[in-house]
Amino acid sequence: MLIPHPLLGLRDAQEFTYLGDASLLNRPDASSPDAAVAFFDYVYLRDNPAGVHRELWFHEQGDRSWLIVTRNTLTHEILNAELACESAVKSEVLA
Amino acid sequence: MTRLTGGVIDHETALRFTFNGKTYSGRKGDTLASALLANGVQLVGRSFKYHRPRGVLSAGSEEPNALVTLRGGAREEPNTRATVTELFDGLRARSQNHVGPLHRDFMAVNDLLSPLFASGFYYKTFMWPRAFWEKLYEPLIRHAAGLGRLSGEADPDAYDKGFLHCDLLVIGGGAAGLSAALGAGRAGVKVILADEDFQFGGRLLAETHQLDGMPATSWVTAVMAELAGLENVRVMPRTTVFGTYDHGIYGAVERVSDHLSAADGAVRQTLWRITAKRSILAAGATERHIPFPNNDRPGIMLAGAMRAYANRWAASPTRHPSDPVIIFTNNDDGHRTATDLLAKGVPVSAVVDPRSDAPTFGDYELITGVVDDTKGRLGLTSVRVTQNGQSRWMPCGALGVSGGWNPNVHLSSHHRSKPVWDDALLAFVPGKDLPNGMIVAGAAVGQGTTVKALRSGVEAAVSSLAALGIAAEPIDLPDADDTAAAQTAFWHVSRKGRAWVDFQNDVTVKDIVLAHQENMRPVEHLKRWTTLGMATDQGKTSNISALAVMAELTGKSLPETGTTIFRPPYTGVTLSVLGGGDTGKHFRPTRYTPTHQWSASQGATFVEVGAWLRAQYFVQPGETHWRQSVDREVLAVRSGVGLCDVTTLGKIDVQGPDAAEFLNRIYCNMMGTLAVGRVRYGVMLREDGHAYDDGTCARLSENHFVVTTTTANAAIVYRNMEFARQCLWPELNVSLISTTDAWAQIAVAGPNSRTLLSRVVDGFDLSNEVFPFMACAELTVCGGLRARLFRISFSGELAYEIAVPARYGNALLERLAQVGADLGATPYGTEALGVMRIEKGHAAGSELNGQTTAQMLSLGRMVSEKKDSIGAVMSRREGLAQDKRRLVGFSPIDKSEAIVAGSHLFTQGETRNTTTDQGWITSAAYSPHVGSSIAIGFLEEGDARMGEVVIAANPLEGREVRVEVVSPHFVDPEGGRLRD
Known part of the structure; x- marks a missing residue:
C-alpha cells in the first residue's frame, strides 16, 4: 500500500507502524465521575467497520509523524491522510 | 529423434543435458520439455497419488505433469516444470515420485488400489483407531505423499x-x-x-x-x-x-x-x-483438455502445445517419426494442429470432433465422434474412437486434445x-x-x-x-488473421473408466461425482474434498473443466456454479527469492555498541539483545567456564570498580516549556516537581493500567529532561510518547528526540568509581555534598569533551553513568580502564549486570513483562493520585487493584540447589494445579555475594510471607527446590552504599 503523507507525498506503507482506530485520539477526562467506564470503553471497545475507517499510522521509518488515514478496509482505497496533531487541535477547537 | 525442421531454435548450437542419468542433446532455444520430446522421450514422471506414468501435457507454466528435479546437491530444485525450464549445456534433471526406475515404479501398486484412494478416503479411513493416527497413519502418508524432495541443505546461491x-x-x-x-x-x-x-x-x-x-x-x-x-x-x-x-x-x-x-x-x-x-x-x-477414460497417458497433450512444440521448437510429440498423431477437439483451433503438423511432415491419421458440423481444413480423416479410451502404459499406442455407437481402436503415437481456451x-x-x-x-x-x-x-x-x-x-x-493525461496516437498494426475459432460446449466424455480432470492431484470425473453425492457441491467444498486445483499448478488446466462437470451434475449453469478465488502467486515462487538475500546474518541489521571494538579486544563474548550485540562477559586467561568470568566481574564491581557499556538503553530528549507537564502525564509518578540537576526513577504504565517500562528521568535544565528506557522498549516508548504529544496533547509545547544512538553511555560502578571518575573529569567536584546520589550534570571530561554525568546505580554500589558523543565511547572506555587499572577497573558484561540487579531486586524485562502492575512490583504507591497520567485510571480498576502478588526474593534452603527461572510457586504440602498456583520465579542467578543461587519472583501476598518456605516447582525438568521467601534486596538492603 501507498500512503499519501500530507508533507512527504506517497510513501510505502512499510515505512509506517499501524496502531488502529483514530478514536484513540479522544482520551477520556480522568476527573469525570464516569472516568472508569469511559476509560474501559476507550481502551477495549472499538468499532471494526467493513468499509470506511479512520485509523492511526505512525511514520516510524520516516518523519515520525502520526497520521490519521481514512481507508476503506474492503478495498484498501485511501480516501484521506492528515497529520494527527492538526486534526487533534481542530477537534478541540470545534469542541 | 523426432526433431523437425524450422522453428525459432538455433539448430547449429547443440546443448548436452542428462535426464535420469542418460545424456541427450538439445538445441539452444529449447526448453527441457521440447528437448526431451525431440529425443523421443514421452515418459517424464509419475502422478502424485496413483503413480501413473505421465508425459508432457502443455508448453507453458500451466504444466501439471512434467515436474522434475533439477541440478543436485545443495542446488537441487524439486518440482520444476520442464516446460518452462530453459535448456543450458550441462543441465541435469531427473524425474520424481517413483520408487525404483521411472518405467517400473514400485509405488504404481497404488493405481491398482485406486478404489481405495477415492476422494475422502483419508478422512474416512484413518479416523480409527484414534491412537494410530500419530504413530502409524500420518508417518506412512507423509512418506508416500509429496512430489520432489528438498535437499535439506542451505541454498548456496545469491x-x-x-x-x-x-x-x-x-x-x-x-x-x-x-x-x-x-x-x-x-x-x-x-x-x-x-x-x-x-x-x-x-x-x-x-x-x-x-x-x-x-x-x-x-x-x-x-x-x-x-x-x-x-x-x-x-x-x-x-x-x-x-x-x-x-x-x-x-x-x-x-x-x-x-x-x-x-x-x-x-x-x-x-x-x-x-x-x-x-x-x-x-x-x-490457457488451453483446456477434455476428460475421457485413460486420458492421462504419456503422449496425450494439449493440441495447442503440440503446435507450439512443432512450430516453435521443431519437436514432434511422438516417439518415432512414423507414428501417426490423432487430434480430439471440440473447436476449429484443434484442427489447426492437424494442418500445422502435416505441414511439418508429421503424419496425422484423424481429427476426432464431436461437432456434427465440424469443418475440414486439410488432408486428414475427420471423424464425428469422441475418443473414449486409450492404450499404452508407458507411452500412447492406440486410442478408441467411437462414432455413432461404433467403436474402433486406432494406432497412434500421440493424441492432441483441445477443449477450448480459458x-x-x-x-x-x-x-x-x-x-x-x-x-x-x-x-x-x-x-x-x-x-x-x-x-x-x-x-x-x-x-x-x-x-x-x-x-x-x-x-x-x-x-x-x-x-494519465497523455494523448497517444494508435500505432499502425500489421495485417493478420481474424478468424475466430468456432467451438461447441463439450466438457467431458461420459464413459466407464477413470477420466482425469486434475492431472497433478489425480482428481477424476468420478471424484467429482462422489463429491456431488457427498453434498460437497459448492465450489469451495468441491475443491477441498477432492483436492482439485490445490497442487502446485493451482488447477490452471483443470478448474474450469471440473466446474463444468459439477454444473452438469447439479443441473446449474456454469456461472451459477461459480469459480474459485484467485490468489497470488500466479506460479510458484521460491522461498529463497522471497528472502531476497536477507538470510542468515543479513536477516536483520546488527547494531554494534560504540565500545564494541575495545570490548572485542578484551576477550568479550557477545550476545544479541534485540538488534544489539552487547558484551556478555569478558573471558580472562585461565577462565574455562562463563560462570568464572561472571563471578569475577561481579566481585570486582562490589569490591573495586567495574565498567559497562549501557548505551543500548533508550534515551529520549524532552525539551520545551511544557516538558515537565508532559512528563507528569507520561510517568505514573510525579516528575514535574523534579529539581534541575536531579534524577528520578520513573515507571510508565500502558493505558490499560499495567506497567510496561521503567527508567530514569534527569532534569538538565528547566525545560530540558533526558528520559531513559529499557533496551527492549526504546522504540516503543518513543512511539508512545510521540503518540501522546501529537495525538493526545498537541497543545503542549514540547519536542522529543530519540538520542539513543547519539550518546555512548558507560556505567562506572563500585566503591572506587568516584576516585576513577575524578581522574577524567575536567575540574568537576564529585564530592557527595556537591554531587549526591541521584544528581546529574552536564560537564566536560578528558580535557574538553562534552559529557553528561548521572549518579545512578543499577548494581546497588556507589555508581555513575557517563555519556559522551557516541564516536568517543570507545576511547572513553579505553581511557577509564587505563587510568583505573590500579583501582581494579574491570569491564563487565550483561551477565554480571543481570546478577547484580537480581542481587539488588531491580525489575527488568522478566518482571516488566506486560502482565504485571506497579503494585505487584511493590511500586504501587508511585502511581500518583494527584494527577492524571497514562494508565492511572485503569490501574485502579477492579481486579488489578486487588492483585495481591508481590515481587519478593527467594533463597534455596539447600544452598547447593539452583533455582530455575520460570518455576512455579506452591505452598508446601499443597496439590499442584493452576488453582493452587501461588506465583512464579521471574529471574534467578548464582550470587557470588550471597554464595548461593538466588531468585526474585511474584508470590501471592509475598510481602506478608517473609521467612515462609515454599516450593519452586519445575515440572518440565521434573525438579523442585524448597525456597525461603526473603527480601528481594540481597545486597545492602538499606541502600547505604549507593548514597556514600
Whole structure:
C-alpha cells in the first residue's frame, strides 16, 4: 500500500507502524465521575467497520509523524491522510 | 529423434543435458520439455497419488505433469516444470515420485488400489483407531505423499530484491502485450514489459499465422529491436509477474541466471516490487483438455502445445517419426494442429470432433465422434474412437486434445474481482471492479485472434495513457488473421473408466461425482474434498473443466456454479527469492555498541539483545567456564570498580516549556516537581493500567529532561510518547528526540568509581555534598569533551553513568580502564549486570513483562493520585487493584540447589494445579555475594510471607527446590552504599 503523507507525498506503507482506530485520539477526562467506564470503553471497545475507517499510522521509518488515514478496509482505497496533531487541535477547537 | 525442421531454435548450437542419468542433446532455444520430446522421450514422471506414468501435457507454466528435479546437491530444485525450464549445456534433471526406475515404479501398486484412494478416503479411513493416527497413519502418508524432495541443505546461491517504478506495466509479451508496449513506448512514457518466457512473442511463436504476409517472428523481432532502442522502455524476459497488490504494486520474479550453465556468482533470481501507475494484463489464455477414460497417458497433450512444440521448437510429440498423431477437439483451433503438423511432415491419421458440423481444413480423416479410451502404459499406442455407437481402436503415437481456451484472468482477480461467464467464448473473462488502473487485453479478455489481440493491446495502451493525461496516437498494426475459432460446449466424455480432470492431484470425473453425492457441491467444498486445483499448478488446466462437470451434475449453469478465488502467486515462487538475500546474518541489521571494538579486544563474548550485540562477559586467561568470568566481574564491581557499556538503553530528549507537564502525564509518578540537576526513577504504565517500562528521568535544565528506557522498549516508548504529544496533547509545547544512538553511555560502578571518575573529569567536584546520589550534570571530561554525568546505580554500589558523543565511547572506555587499572577497573558484561540487579531486586524485562502492575512490583504507591497520567485510571480498576502478588526474593534452603527461572510457586504440602498456583520465579542467578543461587519472583501476598518456605516447582525438568521467601534486596538492603 501507498500512503499519501500530507508533507512527504506517497510513501510505502512499510515505512509506517499501524496502531488502529483514530478514536484513540479522544482520551477520556480522568476527573469525570464516569472516568472508569469511559476509560474501559476507550481502551477495549472499538468499532471494526467493513468499509470506511479512520485509523492511526505512525511514520516510524520516516518523519515520525502520526497520521490519521481514512481507508476503506474492503478495498484498501485511501480516501484521506492528515497529520494527527492538526486534526487533534481542530477537534478541540470545534469542541 | 523426432526433431523437425524450422522453428525459432538455433539448430547449429547443440546443448548436452542428462535426464535420469542418460545424456541427450538439445538445441539452444529449447526448453527441457521440447528437448526431451525431440529425443523421443514421452515418459517424464509419475502422478502424485496413483503413480501413473505421465508425459508432457502443455508448453507453458500451466504444466501439471512434467515436474522434475533439477541440478543436485545443495542446488537441487524439486518440482520444476520442464516446460518452462530453459535448456543450458550441462543441465541435469531427473524425474520424481517413483520408487525404483521411472518405467517400473514400485509405488504404481497404488493405481491398482485406486478404489481405495477415492476422494475422502483419508478422512474416512484413518479416523480409527484414534491412537494410530500419530504413530502409524500420518508417518506412512507423509512418506508416500509429496512430489520432489528438498535437499535439506542451505541454498548456496545469491538472491536479490529491487524496486521499480513505471507509468505502465505490461504483463505478457504476446501479440497484445507487444503492441501495447510499442504503443506506449513510442508515446514516451516509462514502460516495463515483462514476460515469464525467455523469448517474447507468446503464441505468435507457436502459430503459423502471418503478419503482413511475413512470418510473425519477423514482426516480433522488429518490435523487440525497436523497444530495445527506446530508453523509456524496460524489457524484462524470464520475469513472472506473480501478484497484484494494493495501489498499483505488483510482485515479480526475474530468473536472472537460472538458464546459465555457470552463473559465475551472479544473482540467481531477483524479487521485484513494481509500482505502476497503470497496467495492462496481456497474459493470454490457457488451453483446456477434455476428460475421457485413460486420458492421462504419456503422449496425450494439449493440441495447442503440440503446435507450439512443432512450430516453435521443431519437436514432434511422438516417439518415432512414423507414428501417426490423432487430434480430439471440440473447436476449429484443434484442427489447426492437424494442418500445422502435416505441414511439418508429421503424419496425422484423424481429427476426432464431436461437432456434427465440424469443418475440414486439410488432408486428414475427420471423424464425428469422441475418443473414449486409450492404450499404452508407458507411452500412447492406440486410442478408441467411437462414432455413432461404433467403436474402433486406432494406432497412434500421440493424441492432441483441445477443449477450448480459458483466458488467464488470474492477476485481474487478485483483488477479489469475480470473473464473469461469456456464453459465446464458453469461458470466464475478467469482470467488474478490476484492480485500480488495470486494463486486460488480448486473449486474457477473450480477444484471441491475432488481429483482435494486436488491436486490443494498442487500445489498452491508448486508454491507459489517456488516464494519465497523455494523448497517444494508435500505432499502425500489421495485417493478420481474424478468424475466430468456432467451438461447441463439450466438457467431458461420459464413459466407464477413470477420466482425469486434475492431472497433478489425480482428481477424476468420478471424484467429482462422489463429491456431488457427498453434498460437497459448492465450489469451495468441491475443491477441498477432492483436492482439485490445490497442487502446485493451482488447477490452471483443470478448474474450469471440473466446474463444468459439477454444473452438469447439479443441473446449474456454469456461472451459477461459480469459480474459485484467485490468489497470488500466479506460479510458484521460491522461498529463497522471497528472502531476497536477507538470510542468515543479513536477516536483520546488527547494531554494534560504540565500545564494541575495545570490548572485542578484551576477550568479550557477545550476545544479541534485540538488534544489539552487547558484551556478555569478558573471558580472562585461565577462565574455562562463563560462570568464572561472571563471578569475577561481579566481585570486582562490589569490591573495586567495574565498567559497562549501557548505551543500548533508550534515551529520549524532552525539551520545551511544557516538558515537565508532559512528563507528569507520561510517568505514573510525579516528575514535574523534579529539581534541575536531579534524577528520578520513573515507571510508565500502558493505558490499560499495567506497567510496561521503567527508567530514569534527569532534569538538565528547566525545560530540558533526558528520559531513559529499557533496551527492549526504546522504540516503543518513543512511539508512545510521540503518540501522546501529537495525538493526545498537541497543545503542549514540547519536542522529543530519540538520542539513543547519539550518546555512548558507560556505567562506572563500585566503591572506587568516584576516585576513577575524578581522574577524567575536567575540574568537576564529585564530592557527595556537591554531587549526591541521584544528581546529574552536564560537564566536560578528558580535557574538553562534552559529557553528561548521572549518579545512578543499577548494581546497588556507589555508581555513575557517563555519556559522551557516541564516536568517543570507545576511547572513553579505553581511557577509564587505563587510568583505573590500579583501582581494579574491570569491564563487565550483561551477565554480571543481570546478577547484580537480581542481587539488588531491580525489575527488568522478566518482571516488566506486560502482565504485571506497579503494585505487584511493590511500586504501587508511585502511581500518583494527584494527577492524571497514562494508565492511572485503569490501574485502579477492579481486579488489578486487588492483585495481591508481590515481587519478593527467594533463597534455596539447600544452598547447593539452583533455582530455575520460570518455576512455579506452591505452598508446601499443597496439590499442584493452576488453582493452587501461588506465583512464579521471574529471574534467578548464582550470587557470588550471597554464595548461593538466588531468585526474585511474584508470590501471592509475598510481602506478608517473609521467612515462609515454599516450593519452586519445575515440572518440565521434573525438579523442585524448597525456597525461603526473603527480601528481594540481597545486597545492602538499606541502600547505604549507593548514597556514600
